[in-house]
Amino acid sequence: MAYSYDPQNIFAKILRGEIPNNTVLETEHSLAFRDIAPQAPEHVLVIPKGAYVCYDQFAIEATDAEIIDYTRAIGEVCKMLGVQPGEGGNGYRLLSNAGEDAIQEVPHLHVHIVAGHNLGRMLQKAG
Numbered sequence: 001m002a003y004s005y006d007p008q009n010i011f012a013k014i015l016r017g018e019i020p021n022n023t024v025l026e027t028e029h030s031l032a033f034r035d036i037a038p039q040a041p042e043h044v045l046v047i048p049k050g051a052y053v054c055y056d057q058f059a060i061e062a063t064d065a066e067i068i069d070y071t072r073a074i075g076e077v078c079k080m081l082g083v084q085p086g087e088g089g090n091g092y093r094l095l096s097n098a099g100e101d102a103i104q105e106v107p108h109l110h111v112h113i114v115a116g117h118n119l120g121r122m123l124q125k126a127g
C-alpha cells in the first residue's frame with residue numbers, strides 16, 4: 001500500500017510558513033527547527049521539504065539530491081549543537097518514529113536529534 005501524504009499536517013504548515021518555527025538550519029531540501037516540547041536540553045527536528053510520510057518511504061523514493069541534502073543537514077545540525085563525540089561533544093541520539101507502533105504523531109518524516117544530558121537506555125520496556 002502506497003503512503004498517502006496529508007498536506008494539512010503541522011510540519012507541512014511549517015514548511016509553507018503558516019506556523020512559526022525556531023529554525024536551526026535551512027538548506028535546499030531540508031529544514032531543521034527546535035521541537036516545541038523538548039525532551040532533552042537539545043531537541044531539534046530535521047525534516048525534508050518534500051512530501052514524505054516516514055523514513056522508509058524517503059529512503060526508497062527520494063532523489064539522490066534530497067537524500068544527500070537531508071543526511072548532510074543532520075550532520076550539520078549535530079555540528080552546530082556541538083554534540084559530535086569525535087569533536088569533543090558528549091553525543092546525541094537520532095530517532096525517527098514511523099507509524100502506529102512507534103507512535104508517530106506528525107505524519108511528515110522527521111528525525112529527532114536529542115542531546116545535552118545522559119539520555120538513558122534506548123527503549124523503555126513495553127508496558
Ligand code: 5GP
Pocket residue numbers: 010019021022033034035036037038096097103104105106107
Ligand atoms: P513524533 O511523535 O511524530 O515522532 O514527534 C513529533 C514531534 O513534533 C513531537 O516531539 C512534538 O513535540 C513536535 N511538534 C508537534 N507540533 C509541533 C509544532 O507545531 N512545532 C514544533 N516545533 N514541534 C512540534
